Amino acid sequence: MLDLKTVLVVDLATASLQAVAWIFVWLAWRHLYELKFLAAGYTAIAIGLLLMILRSEQPTAWSIVLHNTIIKLGLVLLAEGLARFLGQPRYTWVGISLLAFQVVAWSIAVTFDPGNLAIRVHTSTLFTVIMMSVMCVALLRDRTQPRLLRWITMAVLGEYMAASIVHSAIEFWFPAAPQDIMVLNNRNAWYLLQGTLFLIALFACLLFMVSSRLSEAVREKNEALSREVLERRRLENQLSASLEAERALREEQADFMRIVSHEFRTPLAVIRNAVDMIGLVGDKSRDATKERLAGIGEALDRLFSLIERFMTNDGDNHFRPESMQIASLIADVQLHFEMTGRGERLLFRTEGEAISTIADPDMLATVIINLIDNALKYSPEDQPIHIDGRSEFGLVVIKVRDRGIGIPKAEMHKIGRRFFRASNAKAGSGTGLGLYSSRQLLAYHGGTLDLLANEGGGTTAVARVPLLRETTEPAQLEHFR
Numbered sequence: 001m002l003d004l005k006t007v008l009v010v011d012l013a014t015a016s017l018q019a020v021a022w023i024f025v026w027l028a029w030r031h032l033y034e035l036k037f038l039a040a041g042y043t044a045i046a047i048g049l050l051l052m053i054l055r056s057e058q059p060t061a062w063s064i065v066l067h068n069t070i071i072k073l074g075l076v077l078l079a080e081g082l083a084r085f086l087g088q089p090r091y092t093w094v095g096i097s098l099l100a101f102q103v104v105a106w107s108i109a110v111t112f113d114p115g116n117l118a119i120r121v122h123t124s125t126l127f128t129v130i131m132m133s134v135m136c137v138a139l140l141r142d143r144t145q146p147r148l149l150r151w152i153t154m155a156v157l158g159e160y161m162a163a164s165i166v167h168s169a170i171e172f173w174f175p176a177a178p179q180d181i182m183v184l185n186n187r188n189a190w191y192l193l194q195g196t197l198f199l200i201a202l203f204a205c206l207l208f209m210v211s212s213r214l215s216e217a218v219r220e221k222n223e224a225l226s227r228e229v230l231e232r233r234r235l236e237n238q239l240s241a242s243l244e245a246e247r248a249l250r251e252e253q254a255d256f257m258r259i260v261s262h263e264f265r266t267p268l269a270v271i272r273n274a275v276d277m278i279g280l281v282g283d284k285s286r287d288a289t290k291e292r293l294a295g296i297g298e299a300l301d302r303l304f305s306l307i308e309r310f311m312t313n314d315g316d317n318h319f320r321p322e323s324m325q326i327a328s329l330i331a332d333v334q335l336h337f338e339m340t341g342r343g344e345r346l347l348f349r350t351e352g353e354a355i356s357t358i359a360d361p362d363m364l365a366t367v368i369i370n371l372i373d374n375a376l377k378y379s380p381e382d383q384p385i386h387i388d389g390r391s392e393f394g395l396v397v398i399k400v401r402d403r404g405i406g407i408p409k410a411e412m413h414k415i416g417r418r419f420f421r422a423s424n425a426k427a428g429s430g431t432g433l434g435l436y437s438s439r440q441l442l443a444y445h446g447g448t449l450d451l452l453a454n455e456g457g458g459t460t461a462v463a464r465v466p467l468l469r470e471t472t473e474p475a476q477l478e479h480f481r
Contacts, residue, residue: 007192008053014196015046015074018203025210032213037081038206044074045199061110065103068120072102072127078202079135085209086145088138095134098127118171125168132157144216145209153205160198167191319360319444326355326389326396333368333387342376345383351390358468359396363441367449370434371400371461379404379458396465403458407451438463 022039026032048071055063076095083090102123109119136157139150167188327350337343368387375385383403390397439449447465454460 004189004192005053007189007196008049011192011196011199012046012049012053014199015042015049018199019043019046021203025207029210029214032085032210034081034084035210037077037084041074041077041081042199042203044077045071046074048074061107061114064110065106068106068124069099069103072099072124075128075131079131079138082135082206083138085213086138086142088141091134095131098130102127118168118175121171122168125164128164129161132161145212149205149208149212153202153209156198156201156205159201160195163191163194163198319363321358321360321445323356323358324361324364326350326357326391326398329361329364329368330387330389330398332361333365333372336365336369337372345376345379345381346372346385346387348387349389351388355389355391355396355467357396357465359445359465360441363444364465367438367441367463368398368400370438371398371463374434374461375400375402375404375459378402383458391467394467396467398463398465399460400463401454401458401460403454403456406453406457406459435461 019039019042022035022042026035026039029035048067048069051063051067051070055067076099079095080090080092105123106120109116109123113119136154139145139154142150330348330350334343334346334348337346372385372387379385379402386399386401388397388399388401435449435451442449442463442465445465447463450462450464452460452462
């Protein structure tokens with residue numbers, strides 16, 4: 001036979017330890033405010049059990065009602081805490097109504113029929129079945145906890161409901177002896193013992209639920225953190241791309257300034273040469289003076305055009321294609337070098353006088369002038385420079401061939417980079433921008449520049465530009481822009 005006092009002490013110790021545990025859990029995770037209801041529920045059960053242990057062998061009617069009502073209050077608080085924790089509808093009114101019914105029924109029973117213990121047992125069983133059914137409904141509706149854990153918890157609640165019904169049936173079929181009516185005797189110890197096991201099992205299930213909720217919260221925070229990291233990386237990449245675009249834009253602007261400063265020297269050289277010639281000729285030849293003054297005017301026009309086009313903030317002014325003849329372009333370049341006094345070594349030839357295309361005359365002229373300047377700069381003074389213009393396979397091809405120092409084979413792929421000059425170039429003879437700017441200007445036309453080594457020495461610069469007709473001008477120009 002189980003000893004009732006011993007079982008009550010075990011129940012008290014179990015409920016007290018669980019109450020303390022839930023208090024610490026709630027203090028550790030204050031955001032789970034629902035845990036305070038669980039802590040309060042186990043605390044109420046522990047207080048009720050303590051009062052039952054401390055009461056006298058012949059307790060008063062009110063103490064019997066009070067002690068059992070406090071235990072039932074603990075069960076209501078557990079049901080409230082579980083519903084809140086799972087985010088399910090709370091049936092607080094059911095718990096309050098049952099507590100009121102418990103107080104009234106027990107008060108009437110112990111006052112008017114104290115010898116009928118069955119009424120109190122049946123009332124307690126009804127209370128237990130209804131409250132635990134409410135808890136089972138909350139578990140059935142929940143989708144936040146693992147299914148297996150919910151079913152295990154419902155099984156624990158179902159076991160206690162079954163034990164309560166069995167306890168009620170025993171009191172119905174085998175009523176207690178009159179001398180045992182006012183005080184629980186050892187025949188009730190089994191029910192209290194299984195109550196201890198129920199509290200332990202329910203505590204474990206609730207603890208696993210809290211652990212699952214915290215694990216889910218950690219997982220969600222990790223996912224949120226991962227999303228934030230990805231978003232920060234995306235923004236960082238976007239910022240890097242913006243900074244890179246800004247850097248490229250600034251570099252492009254700097255390139256234009258370098259190209260323009262390089263190209264300014266050509267018309268300025270014409271002006272200087274013309275001024276020198278005027279100073280030498282003076283009034284001796286009016287025709288020569290007029291010719292030199294015309295050259296100055298042409299050079300100034302070209303200089304002003306460069307300033308207007310390359311130093312403006314309007315990017316559309318940089319590229320101005322129009323219909324033009326290659327022969328006319330070659331003739332303008334030839335006149336330019338004659339005005340600078342360097343035309344005697346240049347041999348021009350154009351195959352097909354009527355070859356025409358859509359291009360920017362100033363840009364193409366600048367390209368050819370740069371190529372010829374390089375050829376003159378790196379060729380012996382007694383060697384001629386050959387300039388050929390023709391059309392080949394839908395392209396305008398302009399070749400500038402010299403017998404100069406050539407380009408080292410190992411450095412051929414580097415020629416045309418900004419500021420790069422071949423190792424065999426004379427010190428101070430250039431800046432390394434001429435070929436670079438030529439490639440940039442040809443790029444506006446969809447053209448290319450190739451440098452080829454000649455047999456016997458020297459270099460051939462080959463500029464190629466698509467041969468466009470006026471009928472295709474709009475579409476092609478849009479492509480170039």
